[in-house]
Amino acid sequence: MINLRSIGPVAVACLAATALLSSCGVGLGSTGGDADRVTLAFASFGGPYSDAQKKAWVDSFEDANPGIKIVMDSPVDTAKIKAMVESGNVTWDVVDVGGDFGLQSHGDLLERIDCTVVTTCDAPAAGMTNSDYRVAQNVTTFAVGFKRDAFATEPTSHADFFDVTTFPGKRGLWKLASGGALELALLADGVAPDQLFPLDVDRALAKLDTIRDHTIWYDSPPGGQDMLSTGEASMVVNFAARPYDLATRLGSPVDVLWDRHIVAGSYLVVPKGTKHKAEAMQFIAWMTDPARNADISKHYPLAPGSAAAVDKVDPGVSEWLATSHLEGAVSQDDEYWDEYFGSVNDQFQAWLTQ
Amino acid sequence: MVDAVVVVSGAPSQETGPPEARKSRFNGWAWLVLPGLVFILAVFGWPLGEVVVRSFGGDGAVQNYGVFFDSPIYFRALNSTLITSASVTLSCLLIGYPYAYLMSQSRRTELLLAIVLLPIWTSFLVRTYAWQIWLQDTGVINSTLLRMGVIDEPLSLIRTNLGVVIGMTGILLPFAILPMFTVMRRIDRELVRAAENLGAKPRIAFRRIFVPLSLPGVYSGCLLVFVLALGFYIAPAILGGTSSPTLSTLIIDKVQRELDFHTASALGVTLLLIALVAVAIGSRVVRIRDVFGGGAP
Numbered sequence: 001m002i003n004l005r006s007i008g009p010v011a012v013a014c015l016a017a018t019a020l021l022s023s024c025g026v027g028l029g030s031t032g033g034d035a036d037r038v039t040l041a042f043a044s045f046g047g048p049y050s051d052a053q054k055k056a057w058v059d060s061f062e063d064a065n066p067g068i069k070i071v072m073d074s075p076v077d078t079a080k081i082k083a084m085v086e087s088g089n090v091t092w093d094v095v096d097v098g099g100d101f102g103l104q105s106h107g108d109l110l111e112r113i114d115c116t117v118v119t120t121c122d123a124p125a126a127g128m129t130n131s132d133y134r135v136a137q138n139v140t141t142f143a144v145g146f147k148r149d150a151f152a153t154e155p156t157s158h159a160d161f162f163d164v165t166t167f168p169g170k171r172g173l174w175k176l177a178s179g180g181a182l183e184l185a186l187l188a189d190g191v192a193p194d195q196l197f198p199l200d201v202d203r204a205l206a207k208l209d210t211i212r213d214h215t216i217w218y219d220s221p222p223g224g225q226d227m228l229s230t231g232e233a234s235m236v237v238n239f240a241a242r243p244y245d246l247a248t249r250l251g252s253p254v255d256v257l258w259d260r261h262i263v264a265g266s267y268l269v270v271p272k273g274t275k276h277k278a279e280a281m282q283f284i285a286w287m288t289d290p291a292r293n294a295d296i297s298k299h300y301p302l303a304p305g306s307a308a309a310v311d312k313v314d315p316g317v318s319e320w321l322a323t324s325h326l327e328g329a330v331s332q333d334d335e336y337w338d339e340y341f342g343s344v345n346d347q348f349q350a351w352l353t354q
Numbered sequence: 355m356v357d358a359v360v361v362v363s364g365a366p367s368q369e370t371g372p373p374e375a376r377k378s379r380f381n382g383w384a385w386l387v388l389p390g391l392v393f394i395l396a397v398f399g400w401p402l403g404e405v406v407v408r409s410f411g412g413d414g415a416v417q418n419y420g421v422f423f424d425s426p427i428y429f430r431a432l433n434s435t436l437i438t439s440a441s442v443t444l445s446c447l448l449i450g451y452p453y454a455y456l457m458s459q460s461r462r463t464e465l466l467l468a469i470v471l472l473p474i475w476t477s478f479l480v481r482t483y484a485w486q487i488w489l490q491d492t493g494v495i496n497s498t499l500l501r502m503g504v505i506d507e508p509l510s511l512i513r514t515n516l517g518v519v520i521g522m523t524g525i526l527l528p529f530a531i532l533p534m535f536t537v538m539r540r541i542d543r544e545l546v547r548a549a550e551n552l553g554a555k556p557r558i559a560f561r562r563i564f565v566p567l568s569l570p571g572v573y574s575g576c577l578l579v580f581v582l583a584l585g586f587y588i589a590p591a592i593l594g595g596t597s598s599p600t601l602s603t604l605i606i607d608k609v610q611r612e613l614d615f616h617t618a619s620a621l622g623v624t625l626l627l628i629a630l631v632a633v634a635i636g637s638r639v640v641r642i643r644d645v646f647g648g649g650a651p
Contacts, residue, residue: 079609100611170491175596176611216491216513219591230492342612346425349604352596353430 038279039069044096046074048245052299053096057287064286068279081271085109090273093280099334100178100341102134102269110134111270117281120288120306125323127263127331128305134267135288136305138296141322141329142180143261145243148253150234158260159188161235162207164214169234172227173208175217175352177345178337180237181208183262187330193260197333201344205351217352228254239264244301244320258325264332265305297321405619412616419620427604428621434598436628438515438590439583442522446530446579447572449523454531454571458538467535470528478525482592485521486512489593513595521589526582530575537571538564570640577636581629601625 042058044050050072058070073092078101084090085108102110110133115121124136144161148154150169160167161184173181182199185207191200208215216233218224224238229246236243240261246252268287270280287293290308297303297313303323304310310323318324337344409418422428457466473481488494489511496508511517541564549559587602594600601621608618633642 077610079613079615082613082615178611217596223592230490232491342614345607345611346427349599349607350425350427350430353427353434353599354597 037067037069038276039071040093040276040279040283041071041073041091042094042096042283043073043076043092045076049241049300050074052296052302053287055299056295057292060292061283061286065282068283070283081269082109085272088273090271090275092271093274093276094283095269095271096137097134097267097269099129099265099267099332100337102267103131103334103338104133105338106133106269109272111272111274111277111280113270113284114277114281117278118285118288120290120293120308123307125303125305125307125310126326127322127329128265128267129331129334130267134269135284136265137268137287137293138266138305139263139303139322140266141240141261141263142184142237143240143243143322144184144235144237144257145228145240145246145254146235146257147228147231148255150231154255155235155257156259158184158257160257161237162188162211164211167234169214170227170232171211171215172224172233172236172238173215173217174221174224174237175219177348178332178341180262180264182344182348183330183332184237184260187260193330196330197336198340199336199344201347205348208351228252240320240322241301244317256320259328260330261322261325261328262332263322263329266302267305405622408616409619409623411619412614415620418616419624421617421620422624427599428601431599431601431604432624432628434515435584435600435602435625438518438522438598438600439580441515441519442526442583443530443576443580445519445523446527447576450527450530450534450575451568451572454534454538455568457531457535458541470531473524474528478588481525482521482588485517485524485589486592489517489520512593515595515598517593517595518590518598521593522583522586525589526579529578529582533574533578534568534571537574538568541567573636573640577633577640581632584625584629584632 042053044053054072058072062068062070076096078097081092081095084092112132113121113130113135118135120135121130124130125139128136128139130136144155144158146155146167147169151167153166155161155163155167161171164171173179182201182204183196185204186196186200187193189203189207191203216227218227218236221239221242224236225242225246227233228236228238228243229250229252240256243254243256246254268284270277270284274280288306290304290306290312293304293306293309294312294314297317301317301320303313303321313321313323322329409415412418422432453466453470457463457470460466486493490496491508491512493512495511496505499505500508511520545567546559546563549563550556554562585602586600587606590598590600591603591606594603601624605618605621605625608614608621636642
């Protein structure tokens with residue numbers, strides 16, 4: 001009889017445990033959506049950037065392909081791609097990544113780009129580098145943005161970033177080794193653009209030492225935008241789209257020094273093991289197609305990543321695009337950063353803490 | 355799950371058995387801990403095990419844990435993590451103790467409790483950005499002081515260790531106040547009054563009677579704040595400067611930028627070990643179950 005009495009609770013407990021586990025399972029496994037409609041997950045960086053991608057490409061793609069629905073996710077985290085692939089649970093089909101990802105060395109994490117579907121594999125815009133696993137989507141660039149009313153005379157050269165007597169005020173830099181600070185320091189110190197890589201990190205840090213007391217470091221690009229907007233810093237190295245946003249949307253007296261800028265770029269990749277590889281390639285082909293790759297510039301100040309689309313940009317923003325200032329463009333060496341980020345970052349962080 | 359609820363609601367009637375059947379400490383209903391146990395193991399135990407295993411993978415444990423000897427940055431980060439946690443603990447104690455005392459003596463305990471608890475229901479991130487708006491060079495504090503002519507140059511309140519300590523103290527203060535309050539509330543006030551009756555000045559009675567009796571709460575609060583502060587990421591990242599990185603910010607770099615899960619795991623395990631050592635040391639002066647249970651001292 002005692003046994004009988006204890007069976008009830010045991011059953012309840014087991015039932016509850018089963019319910020819990022199965023609900024977990026359903027939660028992880030379900031993708032939702034209609035059965036006859038394929039849902040593609042497109043991961044991007046969020047904010048106005050993702051909104052621009054939606055207006056430029058996602059909406060029109062869905063209209064043209066009624067069988068495919070695109071769900072946008074953000075932010076992108078390449079560590080998440082690695083975790084997805086390693087756990088065999090890939091929930092992103094197309095991902096927007098920076099220049100340091102999607103290289104040959106990431107082949108075990110990514111699907112090969114199907115260049116029979118994607119037409120621009122061999123024709124990225126100047127300064128961009130495709131691989132077997134990625135296609136250039138748009139050109140982003142690190143440049144010096146400055147407050148025009150902070151100085152008696154406006155700066156004209158990227159070297160002025162390091163001249164705090166003639167051009168007073170704090171300098172804003174990204175607290176990230178590959179955030180443009182090291183490249184800019186070397187260029188300002190007289191290193192020729194074609195000799196920039198491999199980086200002479202010691203020399204770059206010595207140059208940054210000269211403005212150490214005048215530098216404030218930001219944690220993410222919006223933080224750098226705030227520094228310039230509030231006047232905490234008079235010059236900030238950031239993605240060129242950030243000062244553009246201040247100048248156009250907020251009407252701030254802000255401009256960019258285009259004589260030297262460091263092209264980083266944005267690429268599209270497909271995580272290995274996606275269930276919708278064919279549709280993913282189709283979507284990438286749509287975005288990078290020279291006929292509409294420049295559409296992004298209508299909504300956000302970014303140049304197209306396909307060479308043939310460069311002359312189709314919106315004339316209203318062309319002044320703010322990296323591709324309109326090619327004579328000053330220096331490309332980041334993605335292979336270099338992929339291989340040496342760890343050691344350079346250790347050195348950079350150690351220098352920061354001195 | 356619905357079934358479970360229905361059966362549970364019928365429990366009391368079944369429970370009224372003969373007295374001798376209730377002698378056993380564990381009856382069948384103890385099995386109800388099973389779902390919770392399974393959940394804890396699946397959601398905390400398994401991932402933690404995975405992190406430990408990963409910290410030995412890749413190029414091997416020697417390489418992963420050896421980063422502390424490869425570059426000075428990791429030792430510096432470890433140091434400044436400990437210093438930051440200690441500073442936050444101290445400032446939480448200095449601000450929290452008088453407040454907890456006030457709470458335990460006041461008739462308005464509920465109001466004072468609400469003031470402590472309300473901020474917990476606001477997002478960490480939002481509160482940290484709010485601190486940024488207050489502390490930055492062009493922020494509320496600096497621009498007010500500048501306008502009043504108190505200072506000529508903005509004070510370095512942000513991008514310094516001071517900023518991190520201010521921000522983290524704001525977030526962790528409730529975790530210091532609540533354990534102290536719980537203990538103080540249980541202190542028999544007649545004891546203090548008896549001391550005063552026997553001729554002790556109020557100051558002496560407070561120091562010799564009340565403070566020692568409140569120490570278990572102080573230890574609990576400090577231990578809780580210190581351990582929680584070790585793993586903070588958002589406040590150091592947003593309010594912190596470059597001179598004192600914390601291990602958590604380096605872990606993020608390892609994971610997100612280098613995709614080096616093995617070294618990141620090793621750093622994480624190191625941080626966990628430090629927390630365990632802190633708890634072990636703490637357990638010599640306070641019963642750990644009181645820290646989290648708020649039980650009687």
